[in-house]
Amino acid sequence: MLANTFHAETVAPRAAVDLDACVALMRTGSKTFFAASRLLPVRVRASSIALYAFCRVADDMVDGGDMGIDDAMRVLSHRLDRIYAGDPQDCVEDRALSVVVQRHELPRPLLDALLDGFAWDAQGRHYDTLEQVHDYGARVAGSVGAMMCWIMGVRSPQALARACELGVAMQLTNIARDVGEDARNGRLYLPREWMAQAGIDTDAWLRQPLGSPALQGVVSRLLDEADRLYAQATAGIAQLPRDCRSAILAARLIYAEIGQQLRRDGLDPCARRAVVPASRKLVLLACASLQSGWMGRPAAAVPPLAAIAYLVDQCHTLDETAFSSGISTRPFNQRLAWMLDMFERVEARRQDERHGAHRSVAAEAGQRLSH
Numbered sequence: 078m079l080a081n082t083f084h085a086e087t088v089a090p091r092a093a094v095d096l097d098a099c100v101a102l103m104r105t106g107s108k109t110f111f112a113a114s115r116l117l118p119v120r121v122r123a124s125s126i127a128l129y130a131f132c133r134v135a136d137d138m139v140d141g142g143d144m145g146i147d148d149a150m151r152v153l154s155h156r157l158d159r160i161y162a163g164d165p166q167d168c169v170e171d172r173a174l175s176v177v178v179q180r181h182e183l184p185r186p187l188l189d190a191l192l193d194g195f196a197w198d199a200q201g202r203h204y205d206t207l208e209q210v211h212d213y214g215a216r217v218a219g220s221v222g223a224m225m226c227w228i229m230g231v232r233s234p235q236a237l238a239r240a241c242e243l244g245v246a247m248q249l250t251n252i253a254r255d256v257g258e259d260a261r262n263g264r265l266y267l268p269r270e271w272m273a274q275a276g277i278d279t280d281a282w283l284r285q286p287l288g289s290p291a292l293q294g295v296v297s298r299l300l301d302e303a304d305r306l307y308a309q310a311t312a313g314i315a316q317l318p319r320d321c322r323s324a325i326l327a328a329r330l331i332y333a334e335i336g337q338q339l340r341r342d343g344l345d346p347c348a349r350r351a352v353v354p355a356s357r358k359l360v361l362l363a364c365a366s367l368q369s370g371w372m373g374r375p376a377a378a379v380p381p382l383a384a385i386a387y388l389v390d391q392c393h394t395l396d397e398t399a400f401s402s403g404i405s406t407r408p409f410n411q412r413l414a415w416m417l418d419m420f421e422r423v424e425a426r427r428q429d430e431r432h433g434a435h436r437s438v439a440a441e442a443g444q445r446l447s448h
Contacts, residue, residue, distance in 0.1 A: 082345055088185035115361070116324035123227045124181065128172035132191060132221065134170045139195040146199045153192055161185055181228050186391040187235040198264075206271045207302065210252070210382035211245060213266065218244035218251075219385045223392060226313075229321045237389050239313020241323070245382060246306035247332045254335055257347035261285035271295045288345035296344050300336040305334050309379060315372040322372060327365035380431045 117125060136197055139149045156171055165171035177183060187365030193328075204210045222244030223237050231237075232357040252259075252266040259266060260283055272279050275291040282292075307329060314325050371433060381389050 080343060085129070087248060114287070115181035116196040116366070118318075118320040121229055121321055124177045125225060127177050128221075128228070128289070128291050129255070131170040135192060136195050136198075139192070140199040144432055145440060146196055148162050149199075150192060154189075156186065157188060157192075177228070183224060183227060184242060184395045186395070187220045187227070187388065189226050190216045190388060194218075196218070201264065203269060204266055205424070207268045207271070208384065210266060210268055210299075211382060214245035214248035214252075215241060215382070215384040215388065220388060222247075223385075223388055225325070226317070227392070229317055230368070231317055232392070233316065234381075234389050235378050236313050236316040237392055238301055238379075238385065239310045239316070240368050241385035241388055242306045242382050243310035243313065245385065246303045246310055249299055249303035249306070250336050252334050253303070254346055254351050256292075256341055257286055257288075258350065267299060268294055271298060286347050288343075288347040292347070293344040296339070300339065303336055304333065306382070312379075314369070322369035323366045326369050326372075327362050330361040330365055332363060334358075 081446060093369060135153050138144075138153065139146060144152070156166055159165050160171055160175045163179060164176065165175040194213060197213055197216065202211060202213070219241035222240035222242075226232075226237055226240035237263055256267065263283065265272075265279065269279050272295055273281070275295050277289075277291050277295070311326075314322050314329070317325060334353045334357065338353050339346060342349060342351055380386075
């Protein structure tokens with residue numbers, strides 16, 4: 078059982094190893110997520126790293142793993158059963174996620190929705206309408222937005238709705254940026270209805286994906302929808318704790334900038350993949366840090382995007398009835414809290430060591446200049 082592993086003489090080394098392994102997974106995954114996560118306070122960063130690690134491994138297992146989709150989903154469902162029972166499998170990502178689940182009482186429907194999205198990918202689903210693309214985005218990205226919001230300690234339906242919508246907006250940006258790459262892998266996430274309205278034969282285009290004025294119009298429409306959701310979601314950032322706002326605002330600004338870069342490149346994602354230069358990312362990170370300090374009061378309540386309403390409703394219901402995984406987890410709570418605190422101390426030490434190394438290099442350079 079998980080409780081038996083939480084002893085002072087064994088947890089500290091394991092926490093350090095687990096956290097290092099999770100950070101390595103994040104580094105090789107989403108560069109934007111990794112960059113933004115560095116702005117999160119340590120108390121949230123450790124949990125976000127652990128969450129990301131499990132999601133990354135699960136995605137790889139379902140989409141491109143050695144087993145079939147159904148088998149992979151059964152295995153992952155069983156792993157979540159054990160995680161929520163406080164008895165994770167003995168692997169880095171499961172142990173780390175179990176701590177996050179118990180510490181934050183993370184609603185399982187959010188993780189189940191994410192796994193469903195991974196399965197949709199592997200099954201090669203078709204998305205005919207914008208609403209169906211929203212449904213996909215709600216699962217693969219909106220669920221992550223809600224989980225991050227929950228981990229930050231904000232559980233109001235409005236805040237969760239805006240967090241989900243931010244995730245969907247980011248996914249629409251990803252779709253627009255990756256049109257060419259996805260098509261060359263036989264996948265299409267642009268609404269097929271829009272393709273037909275633009276006079277594009279979808280099947281013929283997938284056989285030879287090339288840019289055209291018609292495709293530019295479809296991509297532009299999707300980016301416009303992403304911008305609409307970015308604007309709506311930004312109001313939710315003001316509801317987050319002050320020390321979390323800059324990281325989320327940075328992710329929002331950088332992802333929106335991908336769309337702007339795509340427009341500057343001529344809206345031809347088949348020819349090139351839009352990339353935001355590192356110098357521009359640094360500017361946006363600085364802007365996020367400044368803007369997050371004077372964000373206004375949250376805007377008036379807005380109904381959630383239809384695709385994410387069920388996630389918000391399920392989280393609200395769970396929050397009202399209190400977290401339940403089928404068994405009581407309260408006897409483990411103090412040890413679980415201590416374990417996550419250890420994760421946080423390990424990450425804080427990593428940051429201190431990195432900053433200390435930077436200071437040593439700067440001091441050495443100063444000494445050289447003085448001679």
